[in-house]
Structure formats: C-alpha cells, structure tokens
Amino acid sequence: MNGKPRVAVFIDGSNLYFAVRDGLRIQKPIDIQKFSHKLVEDRELVRIYYYNAPPPPEDDPEVRIQQQRFRDKLGYIDFLQRRDGRLVERTFKIKCPDCGKEIEYKRHIQKGVDTRLAVDLVIMAVRDSYDIGILVSGDGDFTEGVNFVKEHTRKRIENAFVLWRGWDKGLREAADRRVILTGEFFSDCLVDKAE
DSSP: OOSSOEEEEEEEHHHHHHIIIIISOOOSOBOHHHHHHHHHTTSEEEEEEEEEOOOOTTSOHHHHHHHHHHHHHHTTSTTEEEEEOEEEEEEEEEEOTTTOOEEEEEEEEEESHHHHHHHHHHHHHHTTOOSEEEEEOOOGGGHHHHHHHHHHSSOEEEEEEESSTTSOHHHHHHSSEEEEEOHHHHTTSBOOTTO
C-alpha cells in the first residue's frame, strides 16, 4: 500500500439500528457520515455502502415518516451509496399461551440485504476496490464472506459492532480487527431529532 489505505465501510443498517437501540438504549438516529469518518480514522474513505430495506407498512405511521426522513438524508452524504433490499410479506402462526388457540398474523421481512452486502464485500475485495473493509454488523451470516476475503485477497476486514447478544462470536473471531461500539463512541455521532 502506497500512502493511506483505502477504506470501504459496509453498514448493515437494520442490524446497527437494533444494536444501538436495544443494546445501548440510544434512541437518537446516528449521523452516518460522522460515524463512518470516525471508523475510518485518518485513512482514505473510498465509499460508504448502507444496506437496508424500506420501512414495512405495518409500522406506526410516525415511525415510517422518521425512517423515510433518515433514508432521504443518506442521499446527501458524500461517497455513500444506498443498497436497498426488498420487503416480503410472511405469515406467522403462534399459539396463545392462555387459551391454546392458534393465531395467524402477517408481517413484512426484509430480503436480499445480507446477500447483497456479502457479495459486495467479496467482489469489491477481488476487484481491488479497497484495502480495508469495515463491516458494521454483528450478523454471523457474514463470517464466510469475511473469511473468503482474508484467504483469497490481501485485504483486511475490520468488524465494528455493539458488544451485546447480537454480535456473533464467529464473526468477531474472523475479523482482523474488532471495533467495539459504545455509547461513548456514538456520543458525537448522534442526530438531534429536531434536525
């Protein structure tokens, strides 16, 4: 590597959102631009990829509006490319613990997000689009992609995530470097809801 290493940031949006909300109990949105630059440190940021799906229709209308505002703001961030998955309606059945009656309900789930992220992580490493990839996710489904990049390229993969139940042990161990995200780390990367 001549000069500063080129860094690409791959953010699993839904995974990060729930880790911050449930793991750190932070209710404010994250400023993705500030957050990404903080992860990159003094290296060269080549691109931020943000993976997510549109908000599901069953969400509270106010929550949907807030999520759409957040998604719209992503379009103003330099070097960010949004990668959207899709929503698929699924039927779920549960048994009432009190009466034993089976209850059926429908819910939308995101599809194609994890696969797209994993493919991008690998293909861009093979194409020499970055020197260091920072994967922001705790999802163990990315472990094989991380291992492939490490075994078949000279690229390094860093894994940034919240230290809580959602950070897969195999993914942590596969990464070349681990960045534990804390409330203190996010303190200067939060957006006031009034913005």
